[in-house]
Amino acid sequence: MEHGDHGTPRMGAFLHLRGNGIDKGDPVALPLVQSSMYHLPGAPDGSNSYGRADNPTWVALEHALEHLEGAPCRVFPSGMGAISAALFATLKAGQRLLIPADGYYVTRLLADRYLRPLGVIVEERPTTGFAEGGFSGIDVVFLETPSNPGLDLIDLAAVAGAVRAAGGITICDNTTMTPLGQRPLDLGIDIVVASDTKAMGGHSDLLLGHVASRDAGLVQAVEDWRRISGAIPGPHEAWLLHRGLETLEVRFDRMCRNAEALAPRLAEHRAVSALRYPGLQGDPAHNLARAQMQRFGFLLSLDLGSEEKAERFINDCPLLRPATSFGGVHSSAERRARWGDAVAPGFVRLSVGCEPVEELWQALRDALDTL
Structure with a gap:
């Protein structure tokens, strides 16, 4: 892999990753291989064998993701597919799992409804103070930073070192930051998971996720889970993500710059009672963000005081899509309390x-001015 400062991938080399390995007459764009069967006379001998185990479009996508992450990657049909693979590949009955109490709620649902009944001991801690109590006796520690949706941070290097010293494995959900904004593996995390449905794809037209690790044994365990469980990505979705990744740097830079410009303006508006953005100097997580993140991200959280005002702001602003995902080229927003997150009604x-x-600022300001 070719990387610059802090392990950040060289995006020029990334854009020519496929082109520098093709032959005369080959298509420059990645072909889409939509096949469940392969011509397979005789012994398999490592050839493509069956659609549940092999697909050239996945392989090309994983090669691209490997360049971005600086580690081997395996692709899954959604972000939760990636999280499930990482957890089922590392846990067994009687072991202890620690997860954030205020992270993405579906991760907690997976742990509570499926891992706990299988004999996994599930514990939760809030993101702030996540390291309090230590990690002795905990087998797998799942982290999410910045937390979704509160945008609190965990010191990745400190937790990774403490968990490793205690004999455990760390998994970090890096969906909100992408490998261009934060590099957990460089900070000592064992496994990264991400929903590529969000900023990695960027166009709100696919569901995919990936797992990355520099531990060959963990990568093999995750790959075995995918092949045996059948949790495989569709080749068309893999092709779409490969195409989307080619504009990731441009999109992510624009989104982060926009968020950095908007955050102080939003914080000063009379209708906003509270705002969180790690890029603001007064944010409680700012110093840690400066230390462990390459960018401050494109997500902000704000409290508008009531459910009615929050819904009016989201629905009346012409440059906001009311949607439950994030990371698209279009700005979007949602009131997270509607899903049961432990946040204020106007969050x-x-x-x-x-x-x-x-x-964008004019549209946001006009919508806020009416509240």
Whole structure:
């Protein structure tokens, strides 16, 4: 892999990753291989054998993701598919799992409804103070930083070192930051999981996820889980993500710059009673964000005081899509309390997109001015 400072991938080399390995007459764009069967006379001998185990479009996508992560990757049909693979590949009955109490709620549902009945001991801690109590006797520690939706941070290097010293494995959900904004593996984390449905794909037209690790044994365990469970990605979705990744740096840079410009303006608006963004100097997580993140991200959280005001802001702003995902080229927002998150009724998660920043600010300000 070719990487610059702090392990950040060289995106010029990334854009030519496929082109520098093709022959005369080959297509520059990645072909889509939509096949469940392969011509397989005689012994398999490592050839493509069956659609549940092999697909050239996946392989090309995983090669691209490997360049971004600086580690081997395996692709799954969704972010939760990736999280499930990482957890089922590392846990067994009687072991202890620690997860954030205020992270993505579906991870907690998976742990409570499926891992706990199989004999896994599940414990939860809030993101702030996550390291309090230590990690002795905990087999797998699942982290999410910044937390979704509260945007609190965990010191990845400190936790990774403490968990390793205690004999455990760390898994970090890096969905909100992408490998261009935060590099957990470089900070000592054992496994990274991510929903590529969000900023990695960026166009709100696919569901995919990936697992990355520099531990060959963990990668093999995750790959075995995928092949045996059948939790495989569709080749068309893999092709779409490969195409989306080619604009990731441009999109992510624009989104982060927009968020950095909007955060102080939103914080000063009379209708906003509270705002969280790690890029603000006054944010409780700012110093840690500066230490462990390459960018401050594109997500903001704000409290508009009531459910009615939050819904009106989201629905009346013409440059906001009311949607439950994030990371698209279009800005989107949602009131997270509607899903049962432990947040105020007027809490809004705002995903900043690629719109021209002054046009976006005018639309946001006009919507806020009516509250």
